[in-house]
Amino acid sequence: AFCPIGVGASLAGMPPALIQGTIAACLAMPQENATPAAFSQVTESLAAFYQGTWHLNDKLDITAGIRYTDDSKSANMVVNPQNLVAGALLSGKEDHQLSFDDSQVTWLLNTKYQLDQDLMFFATASTGFKSGGYTGTASTPERALTPFDEEKAISYEVGVKSQWLDNSLRLNLSSFYTDYKDLQVTRFYRPVTNPSNTIGEFATENAAAASIQGLEAELLWLFAENWELGANYAYLDAEFDEFTPNTQNLGVD
Numbered sequence: 001a002f003c004p005i006g007v008g009a010s011l012a013g014m015p016p017a018l019i020q021g022t023i024a025a026c027l028a029m030p031q032e033n034a035t036p037a038a039f040s041q042v043t044e045s046l047a048a049f050y051q052g053t054w055h056l057n058d059k060l061d062i063t064a065g066i067r068y069t070d071d072s073k074s075a076n077m078v079v080n081p082q083n084l085v086a087g088a089l090l091s092g093k094e095d096h097q098l099s100f101d102d103s104q105v106t107w108l109l110n111t112k113y114q115l116d117q118d119l120m121f122f123a124t125a126s127t128g129f130k131s132g133g134y135t136g137t138a139s140t141p142e143r144a145l146t147p148f149d150e151e152k153a154i155s156y157e158v159g160v161k162s163q164w165l166d167n168s169l170r171l172n173l174s175s176f177y178t179d180y181k182d183l184q185v186t187r188f189y190r191p192v193t194n195p196s197n198t199i200g201e202f203a204t205e206n207a208a209a210a211s212i213q214g215l216e217a218e219l220l221w222l223f224a225e226n227w228e229l230g231a232n233y234a235y236l237d238a239e240f241d242e243f244t245p246n247t248q249n250l251g252v253d
Contacts, residue, residue, distance in 0.1 A: 038076075038077070038078045039075065039076070039077045039078075039134075039136040039137075039144065040075065040076050040136075041073060041074070041075040041076075041133065041134060041136060042073065042074050042075075043071060043072070043073045043131075043133075044071070044072045044073075045069065045070070045071045045072075045131075046069070046070045047067060047068065047069045047070070048067070048068050049065060049066065049067035049068070050065065050066055050067075051063065051064070051065030051066075051108070052064060052065075058114075059113055059114050059115065060111070060112070060113050060114075061111070061112045061114075062109075062110070062111050062112075063108070063109070063110040063111075063112070064107070064108065064109050064110075065107065065108040065109075066105065066106075066107045066108075067105070067106050067107070068103070068104075068105050069103065069104050069105075069106070069129070069131075070101075070102075070103040071101070071102045071103070071131040072099070072100075072101050073099065073100040073101075073102075073131070073133050073134070074097070074098065074099050074100075075097075075098040075099070075100075075133075075134050075136075076095075076096070076097055076098070077095075077096045077098065077144050077145070078095050078096075079095075096144075096145060098134055098145065098147075100131075100132060100133055100134065100147050102131040102132055102150050104129045104131075104150065104152075106126070106127045106128055106129060107126065107127055108124070108125075108126040108127075109124070109125050109126070110122065110123070110124040110125075111123050111124075117163075118162060118163040118164065118167070119160070119161075119162045119163075120160065120161045120162070121158075121159070121160050122157075122158070122159055122160075122161070123156075123157070123158045123159075124155075124156070124157045124158075125154070125155070125156050125157075126154070126155050127152070127153065127154045127155070128152075128153045128154075128155070129150050129151060129152045129153070130150060130151040130184060131150050132147050132148050132149040132150045132151075132184075132206075133147060133148065133204075134146075134147050134148075135148065135202070135203050135204045135205075137201055137202045137203070143203060148184060148204050148205050148206050149182055149206050150182065151180065151181070151182050151183055151184045151206070152180070152181045152182060153178055153179065153180045153181070154178070154179050155176065155177070155178040155179075156176065156177045156178075157174055157175070157176040157177075158174065158175055158176075159172065159173055159174030159175065159216075160172070160173050160174075168221065168222045168223070169219075169220070169221045169222075170218070170219070170220040170221075171217075171218070171219055172216075172217070172218040173215075173216070173217050173218075174215070174216045174217075175213075175214070175215050175216075176212075176213065176214055176215075176216075177211065177212070177213040178211065178212045178213070179209075179210075179211050180208075180209060180210040180211065180212075181209055182206040182209070183206065183207065183208040183209060183210050183240075184204055184205070184206060185204070185205060185206075185207040185208050185243075185245075186202055186203070186204045187202070187203060187205075187207070187245070188201070188202050189201070189203070189245075205245065207243055207244060207245045208240050208241075208242055208243045208244070209240070209241045209242040210238065210239065210240050210241055211238070211239060211241055212236065212237070212238040213236075213237050213238075214234065214235050214236040214237060215233075215234070215235045216232075216233070216234050216235075217231075217232065217233040217234075218230075218231075218232050219231040219232070
């Protein structure tokens with residue numbers, strides 16, 4: 001409950017009589033939905049893109065694409081305390097209109113080499129992003145009003161697609177690597193900025209840089225009439241190259 005813990009944390013260092021009197025006043029008021037908060041968010045996204053393929057010759061194709069994306073987000077956060085003591089110690093009544101705009105240009109480049117009708121090699125490089133926004137489950141006004149930024153990624157993939165044994169055997173192989181910057185991480189924690197929050201909260205923030213790499217293989221074999229054998233293999237190696245949360249977890253250095 002907020003009253004004994006929240007009042008004690010908010011009035012730390014004050015005379016004990018004042019703290020006890022404030023706790024008693026807080027307990028005399030509604031305990032359920034003491035400081036209810038409502039958060040809503042609307043996103044509008046507009047995009048324009050172009051992609052084309054250049055056939056250099058019978059064997060080699062190059063594909064290029066570009067995309068412009070514009071995201072606009074509007075949010076509203078309303079806090080209407082039912083417990084006046086809790087509201088006064090936290091932030092009181094609030095009504096915030098928020099907005100966040102983000103625009104990015106992303107691209108794709110692919111090359112495909114058809115060695116013969118049964119064997120094709122390819123390589124692709126592309127970028128992507130995820131727009132920023134607001135955390136709707138924050139427990140403090142400061143946290144709720146602070147947006148997180150966009151997440152960006154660049155990805156590379158190379159591979160081969162092949163047919164063997166008079167097209168009765170298909171073997172596809174690929175390798176990929178993706179590098180993320182300003183990775184959006186949603187975590188559950190107790191923020192040091194709000195010690196009265198004894199339960200914890202979810203928050204989204206640009207806390208990390210990360211990379212993912214891996215291999216994929218696909219095998220399909222028609223080894224007899226009406227009989228087919230298939231196998232797939234995937235190896236994935238993902239790690240945080242950097243992880244620096246914007247807000248520390250209570251009690252954790």
